[in-house]
Amino acid sequence: MSTLLFVLFLPLGTAVFNRLFGARIGKTATAFVACASVVGAFAFAALSFYDLSDRVPLARHVVTPVYTFMTLGLFKAGFDLLLDPLSAVMICVVTGIGSLIHVYSAAYMEEEDAGEYARYFAYLNFFIFSMLTLVLAANFMVLFTGWELVGVSSYLLIGFFRGKDSAADAGKKAFIVNRVGDLGFLLAIFIIMSVFGTLDFAAVLGHADKLGAGTALATATALLLFMGAMGKSAQGPLHVWLPDAMEGPTPVSALIHAATMVTAGVFMVARCHAIFELSPTAMQVVAWTGGLTALFAATIALVQNDIKRVMAYSTLSQLGYMVMAVGLGAYTAGFFHLFTHAFFKALLFLGCGSVMHALHGELDMTKMGGLRRKLPVTHATFLVGAACLAGVPLTSGFFSKDEILLMALQGPHASLALWAIGYLTAACTAFYVGRLVFKTFYGETRLDHHHYEHAHESAWPMTLPLVILAAGSLLVGLLGLPRFATEWQPFEEWLAPVFSDLKPFAGGEAPPALVLWLMGLYTATVAFFGWLTWSWFARRNPLPDAVAKAMQPVHQLLWNKYYVDRFYDAVFVRGLLGYSRWAWRWVDQGLIDGAVNAAGWLAESAGDFLRNRVQNGSTRQYAAFLIAGVCLLLGLVLACKGALCCH
Amino acid sequence: MFGIGFVLSLALSIFALGAFGVAVRRDPLVMFICIEMMFNAANLALVGLSRYLGLVQGHALVFIVVAVAAAEVAVGLGIIIAIFRTEKDVNVDHLSELRG
Amino acid sequence: MGLNDALFAVFALGALCSALAVVLTRNTVHVALHFVGHLLCLAALYSLLDAPLLGVLQVMVYAGAVMVLFLFAVMILDMREQEREPLFSSRGQAFGGLVLAGLLLALLGAALGHDRLASALAPAADPALPSVGADNIPRVARLLFREGALVFEAVGVLLLTAVVAVMVMAKRKLEN
Numbered sequence: 001m002s003t004l005l006f007v008l009f010l011p012l013g014t015a016v017f018n019r020l021f022g023a024r025i026g027k028t029a030t031a032f033v034a035c036a037s038v039v040g041a042f043a044f045a046a047l048s049f050y051d052l053s054d055r056v057p058l059a060r061h062v063v064t065p066v067y068t069f070m071t072l073g074l075f076k077a078g079f080d081l082l083l084d085p086l087s088a089v090m091i092c093v094v095t096g097i098g099s100l101i102h103v104y105s106a107a108y109m110e111e112e113d114a115g116e117y118a119r120y121f122a123y124l125n126f127f128i129f130s131m132l133t134l135v136l137a138a139n140f141m142v143l144f145t146g147w148e149l150v151g152v153s154s155y156l157l158i159g160f161f162r163g164k165d166s167a168a169d170a171g172k173k174a175f176i177v178n179r180v181g182d183l184g185f186l187l188a189i190f191i192i193m194s195v196f197g198t199l200d201f202a203a204v205l206g207h208a209d210k211l212g213a214g215t216a217l218a219t220a221t222a223l224l225l226f227m228g229a230m231g232k233s234a235q236g237p238l239h240v241w242l243p244d245a246m247e248g249p250t251p252v253s254a255l256i257h258a259a260t261m262v263t264a265g266v267f268m269v270a271r272c273h274a275i276f277e278l279s280p281t282a283m284q285v286v287a288w289t290g291g292l293t294a295l296f297a298a299t300i301a302l303v304q305n306d307i308k309r310v311m312a313y314s315t316l317s318q319l320g321y322m323v324m325a326v327g328l329g330a331y332t333a334g335f336f337h338l339f340t341h342a343f344f345k346a347l348l349f350l351g352c353g354s355v356m357h358a359l360h361g362e363l364d365m366t367k368m369g370g371l372r373r374k375l376p377v378t379h380a381t382f383l384v385g386a387a388c389l390a391g392v393p394l395t396s397g398f399f400s401k402d403e404i405l406l407m408a409l410q411g412p413h414a415s416l417a418l419w420a421i422g423y424l425t426a427a428c429t430a431f432y433v434g435r436l437v438f439k440t441f442y443g444e445t446r447l448d449h450h451h452y453e454h455a456h457e458s459a460w461p462m463t464l465p466l467v468i469l470a471a472g473s474l475l476v477g478l479l480g481l482p483r484f485a486t487e488w489q490p491f492e493e494w495l496a497p498v499f500s501d502l503k504p505f506a507g508g509e510a511p512p513a514l515v516l517w518l519m520g521l522y523t524a525t526v527a528f529f530g531w532l533t534w535s536w537f538a539r540r541n542p543l544p545d546a547v548a549k550a551m552q553p554v555h556q557l558l559w560n561k562y563y564v565d566r567f568y569d570a571v572f573v574r575g576l577l578g579y580s581r582w583a584w585r586w587v588d589q590g591l592i593d594g595a596v597n598a599a600g601w602l603a604e605s606a607g608d609f610l611r612n613r614v615q616n617g618s619t620r621q622y623a624a625f626l627i628a629g630v631c632l633l634l635g636l637v638l639a640c641k642g643a644l645c646c647h
Numbered sequence: 648m649f650g651i652g653f654v655l656s657l658a659l660s661i662f663a664l665g666a667f668g669v670a671v672r673r674d675p676l677v678m679f680i681c682i683e684m685m686f687n688a689a690n691l692a693l694v695g696l697s698r699y700l701g702l703v704q705g706h707a708l709v710f711i712v713v714a715v716a717a718a719e720v721a722v723g724l725g726i727i728i729a730i731f732r733t734e735k736d737v738n739v740d741h742l743s744e745l746r747g
Numbered sequence: 748m749g750l751n752d753a754l755f756a757v758f759a760l761g762a763l764c765s766a767l768a769v770v771l772t773r774n775t776v777h778v779a780l781h782f783v784g785h786l787l788c789l790a791a792l793y794s795l796l797d798a799p800l801l802g803v804l805q806v807m808v809y810a811g812a813v814m815v816l817f818l819f820a821v822m823i824l825d826m827r828e829q830e831r832e833p834l835f836s837s838r839g840q841a842f843g844g845l846v847l848a849g850l851l852l853a854l855l856g857a858a859l860g861h862d863r864l865a866s867a868l869a870p871a872a873d874p875a876l877p878s879v880g881a882d883n884i885p886r887v888a889r890l891l892f893r894e895g896a897l898v899f900e901a902v903g904v905l906l907l908t909a910v911v912a913v914m915v916m917a918k919r920k921l922e923n
Contacts, residue, residue, distance in 0.1 A: 620678070624670040627847050634854040649755050654796070657759055659855050661766050667848035668770040671841055676775055676821055680782050683813070684766060687789055690801075698796045703883070707890045709801050713808055714902045718909035720813050724820045725916045731824055 003051070004064055004081050006044040007091060008132050010037050015125035022118020030114070031106035034121035038102050038128055042095035049088045057497045060085055063138050063202070075198060082138035082201060086335075086498045090135035090267060093339065097259045097346050098128050100465035104350055105251040107461035108357060120160060120249070127153035131260050135267060140189050140199040143268070147185070147232065150261045151178045157256065158248040170244035177241040181231015188224035191217070201271070208274035215278075222275050222282035225268065226289075233265025233319050236289045239297070240565055242316055246308040250353030253308060258315050258345035263338050266322045270331050274501060277329070283413060287327025291421040294320025296562070298428035302435070303548070303558045306363045307352050310436050314389065315345060317425060321404050324418060330407035331499050332492050336480045337400035339491070343476060344388035344397055347469035351382040354462055355440065358455040359447070365436065370445035374455045379441050381466040388473045390433040390530070391426055393523050396477030401426065402519060403480065410514075423525075430526045434533025442538040482515055654695030662688035675727050679720070686716045755795050762788040779817050786810040800884050 014037035022030040052060050061084045068078040102124060109120055130153050134146025151174075159171030189199065195211060196204050211218040229235070234242040245257050256262070269276060269286065276283055297316035304310045318341050325334030356363060358375055372379040388397030405426070408419035445452050457463065479491040536544045548555045560566070661684060668681030690709045697705025765785035772778045786809050794802035891899050 620670060620673065623678070624844065624847060627666050627670060627851060631847065631850045631854055634851075634858060638854065638857055649752060649759070653759075655859055656856070657763065659852055659859070660763065662855070663848040663852040664766045664770055666851055667844050670844035670847055672770070674775055674778075676817065676824065677769075677778050680769060680778055680817065684769060684782065684785065687786065687809075690805075691789060691792065694793050694796050694798045694801060698798065703886045703890055706798055706801055706883070706887045707895055709798075710804065710887070710891065711898060711902050713804060715905060717808060717813050718906050720816060721909050721913050724816060725913045728820055728823055729916055 003044045003048045004083060004136065005066070007041045007048065007095065008081070008129060008136065010041050010044070011125040011132070012129040013037070015122045015129060017122075018118050018125065019122035022122060023115040027110070027114050027117045030118045030121055031102075034125050035099065035102040035106060037125060038095055038099040041128065041132075042092070042099050045088075045091040045095045048083060049092055052083060052085070052088050053494075060497050077141055077199070078139070079142055080138035080200075081136045081142075083136065084498055085494050085496075086267075086270065087135045089335075089339065089494070091132055093342050094128065094131050094135065094260050097342055097469075098255060100468055101251045101255045101346065101350070103461050104254075104353070104465045105249070107459045108251055108353055109249065116162075120157075123153060123156045123160070124252070124255070127157065127256060127261075131264070134264055138201055140192060140201070140204070143271075144185065144189060147182070147228070147264065147268075150256075150264060151175055151182075151232075154178075154245070154256055154261055157252040158245050160248055160252070164247065166244075167247040170241070170247040173244050174241040177238050178231045181228045181238050184224040184227025184231075186228075188221050188228070191221045191224070205272060205274040208278060211275065211278055213278045214280070218275065218278035219282050222272075222279045223285060225272055225275065226282065226286050229265030229268050229323070230289065231265075232268075233262050233323060234316055235265070235293045235320065235323055237564075239293060239316055240568060243309055243312045243561070246306070246312050250308065250349060250356060253312070254346045254349035254353070257312065258349050259342035262315065262319055263322070263342070266319070266326060266334060266338055269323070269326045270335055270498075273326070273331055273499065276326075277502065280413070283327050283329065285327070287324050287413065287415070287418060290320045290323030290325070290327055291418045291425075292320070293317070294324060294425045295421050295428070296320075298425045298432065300558050300561050301432040302428060303555055304432075305366050307355065307365050307368075307436060307440060308349075308363060310365075310432060311345070311349055311352060314348075314429065314432070317429060318345065318389075320425070321401065321422065324422065325404045325407060328404075328407050328413045328415070328418070329502070330404060331502075332495050333400070333403040333407050335495060336491050337404055340388065340396040340400040340473070340476055340480075343469055344385040344395075344473040347381060347385040347466060347473055348389065350462070350466055350469065351378050351385060354378040354458045354466065357458050357462070359451060362447075362451075365439045367446050368440045369443045369447070370441070370452070371455065372441040374452070375441075375457050377457055377463045377466060381463075381470040382441070383437065384470040384473055386433045386437045388477075390430045390526050391522055392526055392530075393519070394477070396473055396475070396480075398522070399477045399480050399482065402482070402522065405522075406515065406518065409518075423521075426522065427525050427529060430529035431533060434530050435537050438533055438537035442534075444540065651695060651699045655692055658688045658692035658695065660688075661685075661691065675731065676724075679723055679727065683716065683720065686712060751795060755792070758788045758791040758795065761785075762792065775821050776818070779814060779821055782817075783810050783814050786814065798883065800887055 014033050018030055018034055022033075025033075052062070062082070064081040064083070066079045066081060068076060070077050102121070105120065105124065109117055112120065127150065130146055130149030132146075134143060134150055137143035137146055155171045155175040158174055159168045161167045192204055193199060195217070196207070198204065211221060231238045242257060242262070246253055248256075276286065294317045297313045297320060301310050301313035301317065304313065318337070322334045322338050322341070325331070325337060354375065355368070355371065355378060358371075358378075359368070362368065384395075388395040391398045391401045405419055405422045408415060408422055447455075480489065535541065557563070665681045665683075665685035665688060668684070669678050672678050672681065690712055693705040693709050693712075697703060762785055765781050765788060768781040769778055769785060772781060786805060790802045790805035790810070792802075793799075793805060
């Protein structure tokens, strides 16, 4: 499938081109080249998707070798691409949403000068290439390469604004935390290499039972793989980089930290499900990590005032859902949520960007309000996205989240506790989404008069993607309607060949009554919190502040993000710095410099001794040495002849 | 009664004494005398050995040694006088031109 | 213990005592004189050891010419300040010298007392061997002027060289 090569290398080519020549050809040309490239890639991706669908389901597994690096005996390391239902969906999402974000960026980044503009688009294109490499990988080597490349792209884009120290720090933090996760990923790859002798997916995942079902080895491998996923998808202890990543331009947050890069972890677990299925322990760990992260992040989002931060924690939370889903064995459900989430989260982030653009960079929602009159399109699309996120009935988010929660109750590895966590998270989600929407767009404005009057809707390159994404958010839900409602399950059927090796779930279908009852519960919850936040935030109301004051300790804890960052700083950062300082003073200066200095001192003293103490011109001393020398020679000769010992 | 062992021991003792004197005394002339003493010790050993081996080669060697020692004394004293003639302080320790 | 042995003992003791005196006396002139005594004792020992030629030679050449030369040198150099100084520059030096000398003595003794050497000498301990003192002078003369003629001449050249050297040194001094 040579179309794949176009998909992959078109963005790379324009990335290099824009980096080298973008400044010279002007902003419009740069934007055009970059956007055309991604749109073109999307066209080819869609073409590949269509070609794949032409085939019989079982044959939808096409490997395209591009280049073989090395052959060591039986081991072959090659840059191979795999097109199967899973990767086909991913490339369409990446290039599709990517194109919309490119177009959006053309207007959003208008204020930058030509050089920076070109740099931005070059990096953005490079990211598309990296992500495509990751999802199209046919073996662990390419997967890891793509993994690292997206890390690099993320670092470059987070720290895009030069001169902003916080941006540079955030970029570093993202890369370093990712690296910690990558340690686990690499160890897993080493284990795989030593057990299987190859890194090819077909060989490894097709015969995963070589690791042994339920053995410590399988658990270890799965957990190490998951460690990499935790880093990339910001789960568990490795989540700290994502909120800080909001330092980058908003379209970057939309693309990388909502729709695509952060989903790489979920993608990887789904891809390697054969290994995870071998270890129920590992899957439990995955599920619980996801669930707890979801709840943890959702609670933090309750009290944040920075609109992008709220969205960042929301992303963490939704990623938690996806991870929980794959941990529960509900791969299709998790992946469906990934799919819908890409649409509405990108939409929400771009909406935030639109608001920021109108208010000249204001991010604090406590300073906003009443924007629905001034930014109608943004407001309408934002509402759609918010509804999906909160899980308003009949939106795509509703269906995908519902499916995950159902799996928590009824799925292969069901757990009531996890369902409860998921439900609580959904409740929190409804609350913070409502708070965000109502505080930003409704009620009396808290902006100063000048800013409020000058706020206006953004240009078409920004609003058009918003509209398209809103439509998408509403429509894609139809692809994954509950099974009791309709037999038509295009999403599930499309992904079936990928997960065909899973044992069919013995528990059977969930009774429709239960499903409907649950839906009712969710709807009631969303409605309740919708009403609550409307009354609290859509107009002036002293109640929320009173509540916050009453629950001050809890509020403090959430406001400080459970003090995780402080803890990491104190233990790891300061610890490392302390060790470095010690190593510098005692090892480098003391030991190594000391050794070198000692060598010099030794040479100098030896020289001094020889010249001033031995060869000092004193005749008597020379005579004495003569006699001593004679004694020495005599002794040697006698010793050799054995005269000194035996008698 | 006084066999070869005694003669050799005596010669060795005188030789060692001479060595001691060379190492310790600071007066150049006395040092030189001690060197001469070492020569004589060697001569004594030679005479003793040649007597107990019944050979005269030892005597001939002693003859030559005495001649050489005399020549050496002449030259050595010349040098010593040449160095110390102008110095008020005749002390070998204070010479250091051989330094380095 | 016959007369020979008694005389041998006396002169051996004398040699040893004068050697000690040479090393331990402060006054340079006294040292020279002690040395002369040492030489005379050694000459006597030579004679007792059946080397009459060497005994006489020792007195004539060594004690006679060489020591006179020494005394000349002593008189030329002014030693008066020297006598006030202590004998040894430091205790450490004296001790070191003692150690060195002792070591030398021990090693040489070991060398000479070694089995092979001792056994080579054992039969020589018997004084029944032909004495060397019988026709000493002719025998020595024969050795020197026949087989060792080259060596003898070389020594002569050496003496000549020494004379020339001393004359050169003396001449330079006079010009200064």
